[in-house]
Amino acid sequence: MSVLVFAEHTQGSFKKKTFEAVQYAAAIAQQMGSSTTAVVLGNVSDSAAAELGNYGAQKVIVVADTRLDNLSARAYAKALAAAAEKEGAKVIVASHDVTGKAVAPRLAARMKAGMVAGAIGHPDTSNGFVVKKAVFAGKAFAFVNITSEVKVITLMPNTFAVQKNEGTANVEKLDVAFDDKDFGVQVKEVNKVTGTVPLAEAELVVSGGRGMKGPENWPVLEALAGELGAALACSRPVADSHWRPHHEHVGQTGGTIRPNLYIAVGISGAIQHLAGVNGSKTIVVINKDPEAPFFKAADYGVVGDALEILPKLTEAVKKFKASHN
Ligand SMILES: Cc1cc2nc3c(=O)[nH]c(=O)nc-3n(C[C@H](O)[C@H](O)[C@H](O)COP(=O)(O)OP(=O)(O)OC[C@H]3O[C@@H](n4cnc5c(N)ncnc54)[C@H](O)[C@@H]3O)c2cc1C
Structure with missing residues (x-):
């Protein structure tokens, strides 16, 4: 059993929010006495994938299908579910960004999992599995107890400071059988903003x-x-x-x-x-x-x-x- 984290990348490189999600998943894994597996969809180099070890992943599973280079929410959810089943994951983490918001609810539905969207704290496991999130535009907090066996959490980016460590991760490949239906919605064009600080x-x-x-x-x-x-x-x-x-x-x-x-x-x-x-x-x-x-x-x-x-x-x-x- 491990904690699974969806490690988003942009054309082969990871952003701070991905490292933050991996670090968050690793903290949950430590709390649960389990390990952390990151899942990368599409093409990344083995060395880039292994970098996730510096943020707490022990294993990185790469589903290296070029059709996953651009967001396809249904295919992403299928690939993540396949990885979660292979690993026997009970907690799955993603970033609460455009991609995470599209993929995580589909994944939760597939896995019959309870979900907290936009978590801003580590789960409290002293009595259940309680996750803190902001509600009413940050005016109040909700503490949500996820009672399902599999749990999905999207983490609000920039909640925690990211710290690099000396950890290493093994990189494995996973083949997932997709059909055309999984790519029913396709990204036709990506316009990248360049020349400014992201x-x-x-x-x-x-x-x-x-x-x-x-x-x-x-x-x-x-x-x-x-x-x-x-x-x-x-x-x-x-x-x-x-x-x-x-x-x-x-x-x-x-x-x-x-x-x-x-x-x-x-x-x-x-x-x-x-x-x-x-x-x-x-x-x-x-x-x-x-x-x-x-x-x-x-x-x-x-x-x-x-x-x-x-x-x-x-x-x-x-x-x-x-x-x-
Ligand atoms: C469901 C919902 C979601 C929303 N989501 C967002 C969101 O994500 N982000 C967001 O920003 N808003 C959001 N809003 C809108 C939000 O409620 C405000 O209307 C908005 O933030 C106001 O923008 P503003 O401060 O630029 O404009 P205004 O409210 O018009 O304020 C302009 C300010 O500029 C000052 N000012 C005027 N002239 C000068 C000057 N010469 N020099 C210095 N100061 C000057 C004024 O005193 C005033 O305080 C949302 C609203 C709803 C209902």
């Missing part, structure tokens, strides 16, 4: 809301982000209005991030926005309204017009960098 992984984030007034003012935000080496994010109305691309939208219905520094500019601080950013270590809020709710969640606040403050802040960062070179 938001989910960024340690520094500069984020703009409706208070920025329009997309024509984003160069001022970009200048600050550029000086800091930060990723850009935005509130949902900004993405909905097509001022910025949707992959920059953070919050309840967008990405969840946990950077060291989150600078929120012209964002009111609605609970749905906070749900995606309140794990940030330090929050700086720039807002012209001293009553803006975001100030309650802020470590530092500046009351004033964003378009006046941002250039001054960028200049200050430039000067600071010059004096520390």
Whole structure:
């Protein structure tokens, strides 16, 4: 019996959220006195797969079918179920991201498993198998007891800091017999965002809301982000209005991030926005309204017009960098 973790990759390389999910699965395995098996779908090199050992996997099962290189939720669920059955897995972990949200419920249905979506804590096994998750956009917590024999958990990315260790993993191949029905929905095109710091992984984030007034003012935000080496994010109305691309939208219905520094500019601080950013270590809020709710969640606040403050802040960062070179 082992704890199984779905190790997502992008064209053969793993992101922080995958290492986090593997580490989380390994912590559960340790709690249960069991071992951790990671499952990789599609093509990755053996050396990349073995890297998962550094985050707690003892074994990595690779289902190396090129049709799995792009998401196909039904085929992914089938492959993971095959691996889970082979390993006799009683707990299956995935990331609570676009792929995990599509695959984990299908997998849970296949395996007649109870599921917790968006876990933010390790299970408490002292009396049952109780998993903590945020509800009502982070305003409250639910503690869900999974009573089924097989349990599926999706972990909210950026819940835990990731720590690399010296562990190693054996890599095995697994053949799964798919039929055409498993690939009924196919990804036709993937447009990769390049040249910027990936938001989910960024340690520094500069984020703009409706208070920025329009997309024509984003160069001022970009200048600050550029000086800091930060990723850009935005509130949902900004993405909905097509001022910025949707992959920059953070919050309840967008990405969840946990950077060291989150600078929120012209964002009111609605609970749905906070749900995606309140794990940030330090929050700086720039807002012209001293009553803006975001100030309650802020470590530092500046009351004033964003378009006046941002250039001054960028200049200050430039000067600071010059004096520390
Ligand atoms: C089911 C549901 C899910 C949602 N999911 C999300 C989500 O994932 N993410 C998200 O962000 N929202 C989400 N929302 C929307 C959320 O409720 C808010 O409406 C939204 O976050 C507000 O965006 P905003 O702060 O950019 O805009 P506003 O609320 O319009 O706030 C603009 C802020 O800018 C300030 N401002 C104005 N001019 C300036 C200036 N010149 N300088 C400085 N400050 C200025 C104002 O004082 C104000 O505080 C969701 C809503 C619902 C109902």
